Amino acid sequence: xxxxxxxxxxxxxxxxxxxxxHAFVPTGNGxxxxxxxxxxxxTAVSQSTPSKRNEKTMVMMAKIPxxxxxxxxxxxxxxxxxxxxxxxxxxxVITTSKLADPKSSEDGVVVVxxxxxxxxxxxxxxxxxxxxxxxxxxxxxxxxxxxxKVSPAPAxxxxxxxxxxxxxxxxxKQEFGLTGASVGDxxxxxxxxxxxxxxxxxxxxxxxxxxxxxxxxxxxxxxxVSANFDAIKRENSNYDMVTNGLFGGRFVKKIEFLPVxxxxxxxxxxxxxxxxxxxxxxxxxxxxxxxxxxGLTGRPLRDAAAAAGQCVxxxxxxxMVWTDLKTENFVVQQNKGNDGSLTVKGIxxxxxxxxxxxxxxxxxxxCPPEFANxxxxxxxxxxxxxxxxxxxxxxxxxxEVSVGKPYFDGKSPIAITKALRYDDFEADVSAVKDDxxxxxxxxxxxxxxxxxxxxTAFLLHPYFLTTGIGPFSF
Numbered sequence: 177x178x179x180x181x182x183x184x185x186x187x188x189x190x191x192x193x194x195x196x197x198h199a200f201v202p203t204g205n206g207x208x209x210x211x212x213x214x215x216x217x218x219t220a221v222s223q224s225t226p227s228k229r230n231e232k233t234m235v236m237m238a239k240i241p242x243x244x245x246x247x248x249x250x251x252x253x254x255x256x257x258x259x260x261x262x263x264x265x266x267x268x269v270i271t272t273s274k275l276a277d278p279k280s281s282e283d284g285v286v287v288v289x290x291x292x293x294x295x296x297x298x299x300x301x302x303x304x305x306x307x308x309x310x311x312x313x314x315x316x317x318x319x320x321x322x323x324x325k326v327s328p329a330p331a332x333x334x335x336x337x338x339x340x341x342x343x344x345x346x347x348x349k350q351e352f353g354l355t356g357a358s359v360g361d362x363x364x365x366x367x368x369x370x371x372x373x374x375x376x377x378x379x380x381x382x383x384x385x386x387x388x389x390x391x392x393x394x395x396x397x398x399x400x401v402s403a404n405f406d407a408i409k410r411e412n413s414n415y416d417m418v419t420n421g422l423f424g425g426r427f428v429k430k431i432e433f434l435p436v437x438x439x440x441x442x443x444x445x446x447x448x449x450x451x452x453x454x455x456x457x458x459x460x461x462x463x464x465x466x467x468x469x470x471g472l473t474g475r476p477l478r479d480a481a482a483a484a485g486q487c488v489x490x491x492x493x494x495x496m497v498w499t500d501l502k503t504e505n506f507v508v509q510q511n512k513g514n515d516g517s518l519t520v521k522g523i524x525x526x527x528x529x530x531x532x533x534x535x536x537x538x539x540x541x542x543c544p545p546e547f548a549n550x551x552x553x554x555x556x557x558x559x560x561x562x563x564x565x566x567x568x569x570x571x572x573x574x575x576e577v578s579v580g581k582p583y584f585d586g587k588s589p590i591a592i593t594k595a596l597r598y599d600d601f602e603a604d605v606s607a608v609k610d611d612x613x614x615x616x617x618x619x620x621x622x623x624x625x626x627x628x629x630x631x632t633a634f635l636l637h638p639y640f641l642t643t644g645i646g647p648f649s650f
Contacts, residue, residue, distance in 0.1 A: 240286060244298035249351050251382075251396055252278045252457075253368065254287065254295060271353040273368055274382075276458065276466045288466070290458040291371065341389055352384060352392050359383070359399055359437040359450045365392050366399065374504050375526060375537070378402035382455065398428075400451040401437055407526050408433070408449050414525035418494045425490025426483040427522045428454040428507060453523065456507025460520060463508045464580060471580035473609075476518045480506070480577050481613070482640060483520035488566050489631045491528065497561040499535050500527040501569035502542045503576055533561055540589040540596075541582055544568035545623055548596035564625035567634070571603070571620025578617070579607045612639035 239260050246256030252274040259266040273289045281287055286296050339347070348354060353367045365386050370379035381399040384392035402408050412433040419427055431452040438445035458466070460480065472480060484506065491498045509519040527537055534557060538547065543565075550559045576582045583603065584592045595601055603621035608614035616637045619629050629637070 240294050240296045242298050243295045245301050246281075246297055246299075247301040248275065248278050248281050249353075251352055251367075253353055254281070254289070255350065255353075256298075256301065258295075269350075271350070271368070274458070276462070290462055290466075344389070344391055348391050353382075354384075354392065357445065358386065359401065359445055360432070360434050360452075361439055362386055362390065364397065364399055364450075364452060365390075367392075367396070370401070373400065373402075374500075374524065374539075375407075377404050377407060383452070396455045397431060398453050398455045400453070401445070401448050402450075403448055405435070405449050408451050409435070411524075411526040411528075412451055414496070414528045418490050418496060418525065418528070421490060421494040423486065423490045423493045425487040425522065426520065427487060427490070427525070428456065430454075454521070456509055456521065456523070458508055459504050459523075460506040460508055460577065461503040464503065464577060467580070469580040471578045471609075473578075477578055477610075477613070478640065479518045480520045481574055482635075483522070484570055484573055485631065485635050485640075487522035488570055489635065491566065492531075492563050492631050495531050496528050497531055497533075497563060498525070498528050498566050498569070499561065500524065500537075500539055500542060501566055501573055502539055503573055503582075506573075529561055531561060531563065534558055535561060540592040541584055542569040542572060543593075543596070544625060545596045545601060546625055548593045551593060552597050562625065563630065564628045567620050567628040567631070568625070570634070571617045571628075574613065574617050574620070575603075575605060575608065578610065578613060610639070612637070615639075 241261040242259045243254060243256040244259070246254060248254055249271070253271050254275055255269065255271040258264050258268055258270050261268075261270075264270055272293060272295065273291045275281065276288050276290050281297060283297055283300055286294055288294050349356070352365075355366045355368070357366045358364055359366065363386060364383040367382045367384060370381045372378075373380055379401045381401060383397045383399040385394050385397070387393040400408065400411075412430070415427065415430040418425060419430070431454065434450040434452065437448040437450040457463075464472075471477070484501065488498065488501065505524045506520050506522055509521070527535070529535060535547075538551075538556070540548075543551075545568075547556065547559055547565065550556055572583055584595070587595070602623060603618070605614050605618045605621065608617055616634065616639045619627075619637075620634070622628050
């Protein structure tokens with residue numbers, strides 16, 4: 177969640193902001209003076225007192241939709257015939273977003289998508305029907321011995337016509353959840369429903385490359401679509417600068433920047449730009465939530481810590497400050513095999529700025545105390561960025577993945593900023609179980625920015641060199 181500087185000052189002690197990104201909006205004197213509440217904030221306010229006309233919808237939402245004739249697609253999405261859904265009518269065929277755990281799907285269980293939706297699974301597609309019941313019990317089947325007959329030789333089967341392109345397109349639309357929309361003049365096919373970026377400025381789509389017949393091919397990708405051309409252009413440049421530097425870090429691969437999402441200039445993609453990047457299974461924050469807020473341990477924890485450290489190393493070696501290092505800006509790719517390892521990669525470089533530069537926005541849960549003080553004093557937009565900013569954010573991120581919940585869990589942006597600005601604030605890291613990791617996180621969360629470790633000292637800490645899992649190579 178990000179907020180602009182002066183808006184939070186006006187709201188201190190009186191308003192709770194939603195978890196979204198807000199940019200600095202400078203006025204004539206260089207300091208932002210207002211901030212409109214996010215769509216999610218307005219929705220929460222407008223729905224605080226339900227009207228009679230949506231009482232029925234609220235009752236339906238209290239029940240979990242049922243999915244019959246279901247199957248899990250290759251993309252990890254669930255498709256089937258839905259009932260008891262607050263939006264769709266009974267009997268409609270729908271395709272959900274990806275399941276958090278596709279392997280848990282079986283008749284009768286409740287599954288959860290990565291967007292948080294729940295569905296109770298009825299009968300699976302192709303399941304055999306039960307024998308009819310009589311007086312509450314299944315009727316016994318009777319064996320009937322048919323007289324043996326000599327079957328004539330089967331006639332040769334006529335060769336089947338291959339499916340037409342139209343038939344294959346209809347099948348692909350059902351299997352992959354294609355919307356019919358595309359970017360890059362048909363090069364990338366959009367699927368499912370878009371999510372909102374953490375900044376609130378962009379839509380995040382799942383997409384597939386199109387082959388010569390216009391059919392999806394290869395692994396799924398992520399497409400970030402926005403009307404904010406300057407922000408996406410800046411993010412594209414940041415990806416190029418950071419990933420092509422001395423240290424490439426562990427960021428998702430940038431596939432292509434499309435200054436014009438659709439050159440036909442028609443439909444919903446008109447006047448938009450797009451950034452195509454490598455896809456992840458789900459973001460690290462959602463992954464932690466799927467674990468029931470149980471912290472990582474062992475190799476997965478070290479994998480996440482090392483990936484975050486290498487991303488910061490790539491940033492700082494490129495003379496950049498990320499300013500937005502948090503669990504939401506990492507994606508998880510779960511590896512096959514039984515070693516429990518994770519591949520964690522950084523995303524969203526829209527807010528990265530040059531060292532000694534000024535921030536364009538910020539996330540309260542990732543900002544250090546010195547920025548909180550500047551922000552409350554009205555100097556947030558002119559705050560000078562140093563590498564120590566990211567080191568604090570790195571400490572907060574590692575605390576969350578090791579403990580299982582954010583340091584300021586449940587607190588509003590206002591409360592977080594207030595807590596950080598107090599001179600007597602000292603981060604309590606006693607909940608971190610691993611001794612070496614607790615020491616490393618404690619160093620990152622030192623109040624004095626000059627006492628925080630550099631990224632080189634971070635990566636050479638004994639936690640990475642002597643974890644008992646074996647040596648780690650950077």
